[in-house]
């Protein structure tokens with residue numbers, strides 16, 4: 116069976132997207148891994164299938180490159196919003212973790228990422244503790260904060276985000292027993308109350324050029340510690356995102372969403 120796909124990215128966090136709204140598509144974990152492989156497949160950090168939804172404009176199914184299905188992808192939600200409608204109309208996107216609302220005016224896209232989960236059992240953590248300042252450390256990385264943005268994140272605040280050996284520490288922290296569903300790992304540097312630099316080791320994908328939910332998590336974690344105001348720019352290796360934690364608790368994320376190429380693949 117041959118299927119068309121779109122290759123998109125948000126700040127270099129890249130995705131293969133299939134549209135199964137009118138023609139169903141079921142992928143096995145092995146197929147997802149093969150398609151995501153950068154040497155023998157198409158190559159991407161995450162793979163999405165757009166399916167029909169009874170409650171929203173589209174259902175967005177999300178897999179990491181390791182073949183694990185997950186609840187959220189912020190950069191991906193911007194891409195899906197742009198694919199469904201890029202004329203400035205609101206697009207509702209159902210995910211396993213809930214319904215998001217995106218609004219795309221061409222390549223500039225805002226997504227209402229919903230309300231962050233901040234309790235230990237929402238992250239989830241293995242046992243009860245204060246998620247604003249977890250009293251744990253991994254070598255030189257101390258006192259992280261944890262935030263759930265539809266997926267689990269832990270964020271460490273450091274003086275220099277580029278100094279940490281995230282390629283080595285990321286997999287250790289991702290699989291620490293404190294996180295029963297594993298975790299996305301952010302290393303954040305607060306430059307000013309409205310400006311953060313961030314690198315992310317993504318669960319199931321490794322180091323990526325950007326992570327939308329990671330940017331939201333870093334912003335929320337900084338705001339909870341009173342290190343930042345309610346609107347911040349987050350600089351990631353692939354570019355910038357704007358994150359606002361509104362008074363109604365919803366997190367708004369704004370950034371670009373780009374089509375790289377289209378193609379067909381035998382499944």
Ligand SMILES: N[C@@H](CCC[C@H](N)C(=O)O)C(=O)O
Pocket residue numbers: 128160161179185186187188189190191266267299317318319320323325326327328329
């Ligand atoms: N790239 C994403 C997050 C994708 C899922 C994540 N790796 C997880 O396992 O939760 C983003 O832009 O948010």
